[in-house]
Amino acid sequence: MRRKSVVRGEGATRREILTAAIERFALASYDDVGLRDIATDVDVDVAYVHRSFGSKEQLFREVLDTQRVDIGLSAIGEKALAGRLAEILFERAHARTSHEHDPLTILVRSLASPTAGRLVGERLQDEYIEPIQQKIGERTPLRASMTMSLLIGFSILRHHLQLPAVTEIDPAQAEALIASAIDEIMKFGKVENPDQA
Amino acid sequence: MRRKSVVRGEGATRREILTAAIERFALASYDDVGLRDIATDVDVDVAYVHRSFGSKEQLFREVLDTQRVDIGLSAIGEKALAGRLAEILFERAHARTSHEHDPLTILVRSLASPTAGRLVGERLQDEYIEPIQQKIGERTPLRASMTMSLLIGFSILRHHLQLPAVTEIDPAQAEALIASAIDEIMKFGKVENPDQA
DNA sequence: GCTTTAAGTCAACTTCTGTTGACTTTCAAG
DNA sequence: CTTGAAAGTCAACAGAAGTTGACTTAAAGC
Numbered sequence: 501m502r503r504k505s506v507v508r509g510e511g512a513t514r515r516e517i518l519t520a521a522i523e524r525f526a527l528a529s530y531d532d533v534g535l536r537d538i539a540t541d542v543d544v545d546v547a548y549v550h551r552s553f554g555s556k557e558q559l560f561r562e563v564l565d566t567q568r569v570d571i572g573l574s575a576i577g578e579k580a581l582a583g584r585l586a587e588i589l590f591e592r593a594h595a596r597t598s599h600e601h602d603p604l605t606i607l608v609r610s611l612a613s614p615t616a617g618r619l620v621g622e623r624l625q626d627e628y629i630e631p632i633q634q635k636i637g638e639r640t641p642l643r644a645s646m647t648m649s650l651l652i653g654f655s656i657l658r659h660h661l662q663l664p665a666v667t668e669i670d671p672a673q674a675e676a677l678i679a680s681a682i683d684e685i686m687k688f689g690k691v692e693n694p695d696q697a
Numbered sequence: 698m699r700r701k702s703v704v705r706g707e708g709a710t711r712r713e714i715l716t717a718a719i720e721r722f723a724l725a726s727y728d729d730v731g732l733r734d735i736a737t738d739v740d741v742d743v744a745y746v747h748r749s750f751g752s753k754e755q756l757f758r759e760v761l762d763t764q765r766v767d768i769g770l771s772a773i774g775e776k777a778l779a780g781r782l783a784e785i786l787f788e789r790a791h792a793r794t795s796h797e798h799d800p801l802t803i804l805v806r807s808l809a810s811p812t813a814g815r816l817v818g819e820r821l822q823d824e825y826i827e828p829i830q831q832k833i834g835e836r837t838p839l840r841a842s843m844t845m846s847l848l849i850g851f852s853i854l855r856h857h858l859q860l861p862a863v864t865e866i867d868p869a870q871a872e873a874l875i876a877s878a879i880d881e882i883m884k885f886g887k888v889e890n891p892d893q894a
Numbered sequence: 895g896c897t898t899t900a901a902g903t904c905a906a907c908t909t910c911t912g913t914t915g916a917c918t919t920t921c922a923a924g
Numbered sequence: 925c926t927t928g929a930a931a932g933t934c935a936a937c938a939g940a941a942g943t944t945g946a947c948t949t950a951a952a953g954c
Binding site for chain 2: 528529531532609610611612613614617620621624625629633641642644645646648649650651652653654656657660661662663664665666668669673674677678680681684685688
């Protein structure tokens with residue numbers, strides 16, 4: 501008597517579905533991606549997409565797992581942190597096969613969704629803010645959050661809204677400027693009163 | 698022979714609906730706010746909400762009009778720009794009646810929606826980035842965009858995701874740090890090679 | 895008092911969503 | 925050849941959404 505699992509499908513088709521889902525979730529938000537869209541991409545029935553992962557939310561969760569990025573903080577010093585973060589943000593922007601996206605894209609796309617938002621928040625906290633906090637010294641929550649603000653805001657302007665001012669920028673130049681902005685934020689903890697009125 | 702307008706309702710109830718809509722759109726995204734929610738708030742029929750504005754999109758447009766903010770750039774110098782922007786972001790955070798929100802909130806909430814996203818992008822460009830560009834000197838698109846990245850990212854972390862690290866910060870302190878971060882970004886144009894490897 | 899116009903309601907339609915039960919197909923093991 | 929589980933399909937449901945046509949109510953204008 502085998503236990504009949506609710507989740508079916510462990511083979512090649514399942515992987516194809518996951519790949520198609522990654523693509524879709526990088527281009528539209530959780531709520532705007534329909535299981536039927538994904539089903540069409542892979543040319544299977546909607547029901548199969550659903551049952552291969554148990555639920556849409558579970559599928560999304562697995563997509564997020566796919567996008568994990570190791571900041572590699574343990575290996576680098578505080579000085580190199582800014583550069584590393586900027587690098588992550590632009591890592592795939594330099595790639596020639598341009599339908600690749602930076603690891604923040606999928607997270608950022610689905611920020612607003614009530615269903616997916618909670619998952620996104622957790623990932624952001626665990627995968628970025630937490631590690632950054634551990635790396636820097638004083639006023640850490642605020643500084644780590646400001647750093648993330650810059651990264652997330654930039655990703656939004658660039659990929660979501662595709663504002664010309666941002667998309668037309670030379671990536672290498674933008675990367676350098678992001679890095680030095682983060683560097684400045686890192687210095688905040690070390691000054692008592694930055695500029696204050 | 699009066700022309701029968703598709704849009705009905707010019708009176709007090711219409712204004713109530715608009716107020717309720719503002720509240721709703723500040724708390725949830727365009728797609729997640731239902732006309733039925735708003736109708737319930739004001740205690741009228743859904744159909745009346747719809748017809749008072751012609752369409753949901755038109756209602757949202759009027760809500761955005763409501764949120765217009767004059768940065769007042771003409772009156773201030775480049776030096777005061779950073780402080781002014783930070784002030785806008787925190788203007789209503791200090792208020793005691795706390796169900797008020799900063800003018801970016803509604804824009805940011807509906808970034809992801811395909812329907813509302815276009816509107817949001819236009820507003821952001823016209824109302825913030827454009828004015829900021831006009832105020833600063835060199836490398837203007839990039840610097841203006843970086844500034845907006847910080848503002849938007851912070852708004853998202855604070856209001857959307859409500860990450861503890863951001864919500865627990867003393868507003869006055871955060872405002873000061875945002876301002877000095879923007880100040881640093883403003884200096885980018887004036888240095889040839891910031892730090893570069 | 896009748897009429898017109900706006901204010902507001904009611905019920906329904908259409909479209910789209912994730913989900914589910916029941917079915918068929920495939921294919922390897924015994 | 926038979927069995928049995930996995931792979932995959934089909935049709936349908938239930939819920940929610942924006943929208944629309946037809947209706948009623950209410951208050952002025954003449």
